[in-house]
Amino acid sequence: RKEVEQDPGPFNVPEGATVAFNCTYSNSASQSFFWYRQDCRKEPKLLMSVYSSGNEDGRFTAQLNRASQYISLLIRDSKLSDSATYLCVVRTYGNKLVFGAGTILRVKS
Amino acid sequence: SQTIHQWPATLVQPVGSPLSLECTVEGTSNPNLYWYRQAAGRGLQLLFYSVGIGQISSEVPQNLSASRPQDRQFILSSKKLLLSDSGFYLCAWSPNGGGDTQYFGPGTRLTVL
Numbered sequence: 200r201k202e203v204e205q206d207p208g209p210f211n212v213p214e215g216a217t218v219a220f221n222c223t224y225s226n227s228a229s230q231s232f233f234w235y236r237q238d239c240r241k242e243p244k245l246l247m248s249v250y251s252s253g254n255e256d257g258r259f260t261a262q263l264n265r266a267s268q269y270i271s272l273l274i275r276d277s278k279l280s281d282s283a284t285y286l287c288v289v290r291t292y293g294n295k296l297v298f299g300a301g302t303i304l305r306v307k308s
Numbered sequence: 309s310q311t312i313h314q315w316p317a318t319l320v321q322p323v324g325s326p327l328s329l330e331c332t333v334e335g336t337s338n339p340n341l342y343w344y345r346q347a348a349g350r351g352l353q354l355l356f357y358s359v360g361i362g363q364i365s366s367e368v369p370q371n372l373s374a375s376r377p378q379d380r381q382f383i384l385s386s387k388k389l390l391l392s393d394s395g396f397y398l399c400a401w402s403p404n405g406g407g408d409t410q411y412f413g414p415g416t417r418l419t420v421l
Contacts, residue, residue, distance in 0.1 A: 300351035
């Protein structure tokens with residue numbers, strides 16, 4: 200079983216739609232959680248950290264469920280510029296991060 | 309502000325040739341440094357990480373090696389490249405003892421023919 204699993208997609212949605220991505224992790228001792236965004240042929244960039252109480256940054260909302268070992272990302276009012284691969288990332292021990300393979304989002308006009 | 313540089317941006321090398329990729333970080337001291345590889349359509353795989361000069365930890369057995377000759381310089385090397393070494397190589401840094409978010413450089417796209 201992979202340490203971090205994501206639905207690869209692609210998710211094809213129209214502009215203005217709401218879309219949600221899910222991610223599960225296998226190590227119950229995981230300590231920190233993140234969503235990164237990666238554009239085609241570019242480096243990953245931090246989108247947001249995920250906190251136990253859930254957190255929001257503009258149109259983006261992240262949720263963490265430690266009991267189910269589940270992380271989600273909700274994007275409201277999708278823009279064309281949101282098209283990218285979204286990486287679920289978990290820190291299990293030390294400073295090492297484990298990356299999911301990513302979920303592809305395509306926003307269409 | 310901190311910036312991270314990698315070069316070259318792209319590289320095409322024959323099988324059996326040597327490799328040297330360089331990463332430098334500006335605007336911070338004593339960072340943690342990381343080398344990742346991303347194969348086509350796959351997730352990032354941690355190859356090496358370093359918490360200080362001369363301190364290298366290897367995550368995956370392979371024909372690659374890493375060195376940290378200076379505080380903000382991290383080098384990835386190979387004596388003889390294999391076809392399977394093709395991929396997108398990313399260097400990242402994080403503050404030492406100051407948080408666990410990692411910040412990535414622009415990457416080197418390596419093709420081994």
